[in-house]
Amino acid sequence: GEDVEQSLFLSVREGDSSVINCTYTDSSSTYLYWYKQEPGAGLQLLTYIFSNMDMKQDQRLTVLLNKKDKHLSLRIADTQTGDSAIYFCAESMTGNQFYFGTGTSLTVIP
Amino acid sequence: DVKVTQSSRYLVKRTGEKVFLECVQDMDHENMFWYRQDPGLGLRLIYFSYDVKMKEKGDIPEGYSVSREKKERFSLILESASTNQTSMYLCASSSIAGTGLPSTRTDTQYFGPGTRLTVL
Numbered sequence: 001g002e003d004v005e006q007s008l009f010l011s012v013r014e015g016d017s018s019v020i021n022c023t024y025t026d027s028s029s030t031y032l033y034w035y036k037q038e039p040g041a042g043l044q045l046l047t048y049i050f051s052n053m054d055m056k057q058d059q060r061l062t063v064l065l066n067k068k069d070k071h072l073s074l075r076i077a078d079t080q081t082g083d084s085a086i087y088f089c090a091e092s093m094t095g096n097q098f099y100f101g102t103g104t105s106l107t108v109i110p
Numbered sequence: 111d112v113k114v115t116q117s118s119r120y121l122v123k124r125t126g127e128k129v130f131l132e133c134v135q136d137m138d139h140e141n142m143f144w145y146r147q148d149p150g151l152g153l154r155l156i157y158f159s160y161d162v163k164m165k166e167k168g169d170i171p172e173g174y175s176v177s178r179e180k181k182e183r184f185s186l187i188l189e190s191a192s193t194n195q196t197s198m199y200l201c202a203s204s205s206i207a208g209t210g211l212p213s214t215r216t217d218t219q220y221f222g223p224g225t226r227l228t229v230l
Contacts, residue, residue, distance in 0.1 A: 004152075006152075008150060031218075040119075040223075040226075041224065042114075042200055042223045043153075044221070045218055045219075045220070046124075048218070074114035078224060085131075088152065088153065097158075098143075100145075100152050102151060103152050103153075
């Protein structure tokens with residue numbers, strides 16, 4: 001499968017911004033996704049970006065895509081304790097095959 | 111509202127037992143997937159299915175088989191469970207690629223809540 005890499009852990013203080021990074025190898029990826037997994041639960045789609053976009057903003061979430069460097073990031077503004085979870089980035093070209101990163105465990109310190 | 115359900119949230123089995131994990135989706139999706147999730151390894155694809163009675167191996171199919179007799183149901187079978195199959199198992203479904211935004215296009219994967227399997 002394709003390589004999708006993320007750092008494993010991130011800690012931030014409540015109210016600060018969190019930035020979760022992801023790199024991928026498949027330049028033909030059409031869609032790039034961010035999923036959130038809360039403890040004991042399945043994955044929930046958080047947001048997505050088309051490969052022909054550079055940025056997408058959705059309330060507290062900002063997704064940045066640097067297609068040249070194959071780098072995707074998720075910024076969470078005003079991080080809250082409820083944002084503590086594992087965040088997965090994923091890529092897909094066809095919608096039939098998805099490649100997931102290892103997940104980044106975000107801990108928000110009150 | 112989209113829904114993917116899995117038969118059990120927690121399961122404890124003994125080495126050598128045959129284990130069935132069931133997944134049902136109510137979105138009329140063509141594609142269904144089984145992943146296992148392990149700390150530090152992320153999600154790894156075990157098997158997927160494009161259609162009824164069709165199956166394709168993912169990245170780690172060894173020790174597993176699947177069954178897709180009906181469109182809405184995709185079963186993962188551990189023929190003889192081993193301790194290294196202790197893991198969280200996640201089922202997902204999606205539709206074939208089409209047009210429209212991912213939030214409405216169903217090529218986005220929708221996940222079930224997961225089954226945490228412990229093999230003793």
